[in-house]
Structures are given as structure tokens and as C-alpha cells.
Amino acid sequence: MLRGAQRSEGRIGETVLGYLTGVLSHVTASVEIWIPVLARSMVNAGLLGSSRLPPEVGAQKAGQDGAQFTLIGNKGANFLGRT
DSSP: OEESOOOSSOOHHHHHHHHHHHHHTTTOTTSOEEHHHHHHHHHHHHHHOGGGOOGGGOOEEEEETTEEEEEOOHHHHHHHHTO
């Protein structure tokens, strides 16, 4: 879940889920990520390139031949955005 989004209207489900993921984030980094951390993670991933991502990121290849891409979960993006 993305944390820190500024919305013009409130979303009840998102608010409730935000409290739940906020508590769970103290146990695991895989349930939510703050927008500034995600942005830094994307910049760092772009600068490094998929072949030079550290193993702690847990990057996975996905897609089909000719249209492959790299997936990074919240836990890996949190790691990459904080280094």
C-alpha cells in the first residue's frame, strides 16, 4: 500500500487499511511503502539497472520474450529506497 498520498476526498476503506498496514509495518516491510521512499527506490533502480540490483532487493524477472521486465516488491523497494 502506498503511504502519504494526498487525496482531495477521503476513502474509508483506504483509511482503515492504512491503520492496519501501519501496525503491520512494524513487523514487516512488505505491506506498505511511503511515496518518497518509492520514488528514491525507482531512481536508484534506474541508475543501477536491473542487472546490478543488490540481492537484498529480491528482484524477479517477469514477462515474455521481447517484453521482459523486473519486479521489485515493497520489501525490496523499501530497502533500495533507503540505501
